[in-house]
Amino acid sequence: MSGLKELVLEYGKRARGAARQLARSSTQQRNGGVEAMADAILAAEVDILEANGLDVAAGKEKGLSSAMLDRLTLTSKRVHAMAQGVREVAALPDPVGEVMRHWTRPNGLQISKVRVPIGVVGIIYESRPNVTSDAAVLCLKTGNATILRGGSESIRSNIAIASALSKGLAAAGLPAESIQLVPVTEREAVSHLCAMDKYLDVIVPRGGKGLIETVVSQARMPVIKHYDGICILYVDAAADLAMAREIVLNAKCQRPGVCNAVETVLVHKDVLRDFMADTGAALAGRGVELRCDEETYAVASTLPEVSPKSVQARPEDFDTEFLDLVLALKVVGGLEEAQEHIESHGSRHSDGIITADPLLAERFLQEVDSATVYWNASTRFTDGGEFGFGAEIGISTDKLHARGPMALEELTTYKYQLRGTGQIRT
Amino acid sequence: MSGLKELVLEYGKRARGAARQLARSSTQQRNGGVEAMADAILAAEVDILEANGLDVAAGKEKGLSSAMLDRLTLTSKRVHAMAQGVREVAALPDPVGEVMRHWTRPNGLQISKVRVPIGVVGIIYESRPNVTSDAAVLCLKTGNATILRGGSESIRSNIAIASALSKGLAAAGLPAESIQLVPVTEREAVSHLCAMDKYLDVIVPRGGKGLIETVVSQARMPVIKHYDGICILYVDAAADLAMAREIVLNAKCQRPGVCNAVETVLVHKDVLRDFMADTGAALAGRGVELRCDEETYAVASTLPEVSPKSVQARPEDFDTEFLDLVLALKVVGGLEEAQEHIESHGSRHSDGIITADPLLAERFLQEVDSATVYWNASTRFTDGGEFGFGAEIGISTDKLHARGPMALEELTTYKYQLRGTGQIRT
Numbered sequence: 001m002s003g004l005k006e007l008v009l010e011y012g013k014r015a016r017g018a019a020r021q022l023a024r025s026s027t028q029q030r031n032g033g034v035e036a037m038a039d040a041i042l043a044a045e046v047d048i049l050e051a052n053g054l055d056v057a058a059g060k061e062k063g064l065s066s067a068m069l070d071r072l073t074l075t076s077k078r079v080h081a082m083a084q085g086v087r088e089v090a091a092l093p094d095p096v097g098e099v100m101r102h103w104t105r106p107n108g109l110q111i112s113k114v115r116v117p118i119g120v121v122g123i124i125y126e127s128r129p130n131v132t133s134d135a136a137v138l139c140l141k142t143g144n145a146t147i148l149r150g151g152s153e154s155i156r157s158n159i160a161i162a163s164a165l166s167k168g169l170a171a172a173g174l175p176a177e178s179i180q181l182v183p184v185t186e187r188e189a190v191s192h193l194c195a196m197d198k199y200l201d202v203i204v205p206r207g208g209k210g211l212i213e214t215v216v217s218q219a220r221m222p223v224i225k226h227y228d229g230i231c232i233l234y235v236d237a238a239a240d241l242a243m244a245r246e247i248v249l250n251a252k253c254q255r256p257g258v259c260n261a262v263e264t265v266l267v268h269k270d271v272l273r274d275f276m277a278d279t280g281a282a283l284a285g286r287g288v289e290l291r292c293d294e295e296t297y298a299v300a301s302t303l304p305e306v307s308p309k310s311v312q313a314r315p316e317d318f319d320t321e322f323l324d325l326v327l328a329l330k331v332v333g334g335l336e337e338a339q340e341h342i343e344s345h346g347s348r349h350s351d352g353i354i355t356a357d358p359l360l361a362e363r364f365l366q367e368v369d370s371a372t373v374y375w376n377a378s379t380r381f382t383d384g385g386e387f388g389f390g391a392e393i394g395i396s397t398d399k400l401h402a403r404g405p406m407a408l409e410e411l412t413t414y415k416y417q418l419r420g421t422g423q424i425r426t
Numbered sequence: 427m428s429g430l431k432e433l434v435l436e437y438g439k440r441a442r443g444a445a446r447q448l449a450r451s452s453t454q455q456r457n458g459g460v461e462a463m464a465d466a467i468l469a470a471e472v473d474i475l476e477a478n479g480l481d482v483a484a485g486k487e488k489g490l491s492s493a494m495l496d497r498l499t500l501t502s503k504r505v506h507a508m509a510q511g512v513r514e515v516a517a518l519p520d521p522v523g524e525v526m527r528h529w530t531r532p533n534g535l536q537i538s539k540v541r542v543p544i545g546v547v548g549i550i551y552e553s554r555p556n557v558t559s560d561a562a563v564l565c566l567k568t569g570n571a572t573i574l575r576g577g578s579e580s581i582r583s584n585i586a587i588a589s590a591l592s593k594g595l596a597a598a599g600l601p602a603e604s605i606q607l608v609p610v611t612e613r614e615a616v617s618h619l620c621a622m623d624k625y626l627d628v629i630v631p632r633g634g635k636g637l638i639e640t641v642v643s644q645a646r647m648p649v650i651k652h653y654d655g656i657c658i659l660y661v662d663a664a665a666d667l668a669m670a671r672e673i674v675l676n677a678k679c680q681r682p683g684v685c686n687a688v689e690t691v692l693v694h695k696d697v698l699r700d701f702m703a704d705t706g707a708a709l710a711g712r713g714v715e716l717r718c719d720e721e722t723y724a725v726a727s728t729l730p731e732v733s734p735k736s737v738q739a740r741p742e743d744f745d746t747e748f749l750d751l752v753l754a755l756k757v758v759g760g761l762e763e764a765q766e767h768i769e770s771h772g773s774r775h776s777d778g779i780i781t782a783d784p785l786l787a788e789r790f791l792q793e794v795d796s797a798t799v800y801w802n803a804s805t806r807f808t809d810g811g812e813f814g815f816g817a818e819i820g821i822s823t824d825k826l827h828a829r830g831p832m833a834l835e836e837l838t839t840y841k842y843q844l845r846g847t848g849q850i851r852t
Contacts (some may be wrong), residue, residue: 006428020769020795022448023795024792024793024795103814105812105813105814109803109807111813111814116795118825118826119795119825146776155510197642200826201825201826202826215644216623217646220642220643222648222649222825222826223648223823240848243848245848246848246850247848249850250850250851251850252850254850254851261700269757280563312831352844360734361845365511365843365845367449367450369446369449369545369841370841371841371842372841372842372843372844373841373842373843373844374844374846375843375844375846376845376846376847376848376849377535377844377845377846377847377848377849377850378849378850378851380850380851381535381844381849381851382842386531386851387531387537387842388529388531388537398648398840399544399545399627399628399648400544400627400628400648400827400829400839401648401826402825403839403840403841403842404841404842413825413826413829414829415795415796415797415798415799415829415830416797416799416808416813416829416830417791417798417799417801418778418798418799418800418801418803418807419787419791419801419802419803420800420801420802420803421802421803422669422672422673422802422803423802423803423804423807424673424675424676424803424804424806425680425804425806425807425812426677426680
């Protein structure tokens, strides 16, 4: 292979060929492929663990944090869980082939809008090696070929996993090139992928802002971004404060490092003191650092249980995804002010209102322009599994094609089939 | 206003503000806005015709072709048709607010997938001034703000039309900034629009390849491309040849200058002679120049009615959108070969099979990866009006979000509304 660009183009051509074959495959064949992928992961367990051991050793040498090393590390148990995750996808309903709409025109022409695979999906991701199998299996299930480009930390693990998946597909009579991993760590590989609109129908970057920015500025094909979330909850004057406490605690503490965890809570001025005395104390008790605006800080300072965990917020705290046991707090005068804050500082991911006033809640649900808007529930439900979608490839922060949890349906597109009896246009 | 970039950014900010207000408007309010836009066009007839007269004079001086001058020229009749076209949009059903899906999770959480406006739509187009009102009204109907950037030839007409539309909106109590036309002809304006992903949610380029290429390579937001069409018909051995004749004549001759006109016909070798003697002669009789591959040319040469209009095709003829009374002809051995040609040379816009064999037809409909696939009908039906959509903003040659005729529904997106009673994630 002469150069990196040629290599990536070669992957593209092969993926396009595989996608054509996949488009002609049946649900049963693809489900067989999914089962074979799961079997192949188990069969390759030794290879995968060996490759992963080298990645982990290299990561230690590079000085990766223990959290990162933990995300990188595979064990026999984790490999079995990976295979099980793949197998479960076989049981999900197949969206491909669904007739989304069918109608007959006055001239007798029959029009069907039919769900079809997108074609070739590019996935660019960082770190966790199980994204390799998670993403590849969802694409395969929906008849798409995939080109994967993982992070350099897990390159050996990714190669071993992708190689097993391809073998599984071949064993099931499906094209091995349906899943291809770009086996190089050069950053230029991403640029070459972004230029290849002839062979890549969509590109899904999953990772840090830097990676997503690079892809957005270079890609010639549609990009479905998975930016992080600055999720915001508004505790209204008419909120049930016990409910507010449980929701805020859950949204902040149940898993602080994920994109649907809450980062800012806006509190109506009329309930500020009661909220701080109850929820503020509960948060402090759970070890959450409270970054308070002036008014909130003044109240916090009078509460001995809250005060030690409270600091004065800097302006940037309201634009930060902490991904940690840190929460920004701000007082607002009402719904309008809460909405303004969400519009200016939120990330249009998941935002909610806690109130017993249904009219106010409905205004919030209608007017706030976020992928998911909540009334009286934790933002942690923004998740394909929690929505009942069975699996997800991520949470799209884009508005077009896929918004919010991106699952099997969002990995498809449609075409129109027109059946006539000689109709011509007059 | 200091510079062009600042001007474009200012338009973006205003559009975002208008979009927020539009998102809160009712169907009734927006339909009132549409009616007011139609009234305002009529009220501004003199201004519009005067501005258009200046554009036409400038166009003549620049040496525009008579076809281009005709597309540019407005008359009183055309202005009234423009207003009528706007008015008809008021009567179309409003997709915004539709509950696309509603379900309840085992924990009682209610999830609604609701259709909402996209936000701010950028439209970059060339030449015909009535695109200004056509595009703006469809966006307004669906609750979107629009930033328009038309071609330099019709700049004065576009300014007059957009100004009338804004006045109409203001009269109806909707934000005048819902429709803004960038009133400059500098090419850099397009680059500034393409960089403004904070204020533009999607950009729709309508025009030549050069314009679309520029937008694709620069845009940071989703682009919905409207590339031209190299539409292909395959006349199978089992085709009803009289039907094939009528379909091919219609698809080529009814309006050769549009994107859904046929550009290449593939003919099964077993019916080549009969097809050429009948359809070939009919096409020649309608003045169509036939660009024939070797075998087709050999047959054409033996037919006195066909021979004078036949020439030997060059390879590039099979990759050309003629938009004229020119047709490329090629013999194929069967469905597989036809599909290979369509995959290699088509533009995935509108392709069809003419056959009496339903199994073959269904294979074609399933396997050919084009926005619209036809069995026994003219490709000229790829059109929002012909589909029954009432109106269209164009024909998308993209695969994501909008594919094929792009109408009101395709100018919307969705969000998830979650209604709970205190649900938290465990």
